[in-house]
Structure formats: C-alpha cells, structure tokens
Amino acid sequence: MAEHIGRRIGIAIQKVKLADESARNLARIEALYEINVSATSGLELDTVLELLLAKIHLFVPFSSSSTIHLVNAATVSLDLNVARNVAMQDLRDFSAQSHWSFAQRVFDAKQPLLVVDAPRTRVIPMRTFIGTAA
DSSP states (O other), X not given: OHHHHXXXXXXXXXXXXXXXXXXHHHHHHHHHHHHHHHHHTTOOHHHHHHHHHHHGGGXXXXXXXXXXXXEETTTTEEEEEEEESSOHHHHHHHHHHHOOOHHHHXXXXXXXXXXXXXXXXXXXXXXXXXXXXX
C-alpha cells in the first residue's frame, strides 16, 4: 500500500515538473514570436531592440540589466542603442569618463566574456558603476 502511494506521489511530482517546464517553454516561444513579429513589422529598430531586452529574461534569467550596442559602420565603433534596468544617461556618463564597457571588451576581443559576480570582480573597471546602478 505504501509503495503504491509512493509511486502516485512520484508521478504527481513528475507531472508538476513537466507542467512547469511546458509553461516556461511556451513563454519562450511566445517571446520569440513577439520579437519576430516586431522585427518584421517595420517598427523602428530601437523599438524592436527594446522588446528584445524586455523578453530576454526568459532566456537569460540571471540578467538583471542589459544593453544592446550596435556597430556604427561610419566610425567602426560601438553605439549604445537601448538599455534595460539601467538609465541610458548614466551609462553614457560613465562611458564618457572611463571608455570601458563589457560590450567594448567583447567587441575588441571578438569572443564572449564571462563574469560570474560583476560587483565583486576587482579587474572590472565598471564595478563602481555596477554597484551604484544595481
């Protein structure tokens, strides 16, 4: 009898986990659909990028703030286009002072940058800004 009850509980737990995973996957699919629709609807680029940042938390749940920089073809430099959970003017002010950013480092190195704990990483010049913006 106890074994039968244990199996039923195990099956119920599996069903709940599957339902949660299905709900997360559905939310991700819906986000991709919304991004695709906005990208192909002729909206302004910044509007599409803002939607992308609004939905990216479904794919990168540990991201508390995000930015998108695009390459300026005329100057071959990075331009800050949109930001989420951090003020654009604060980012611009900081960039004017330090000329260093995660995006610039990735752009220059042409490879990903992994930072596990940005506010506590000593080698990152932005840590003072990250601490105040967080």
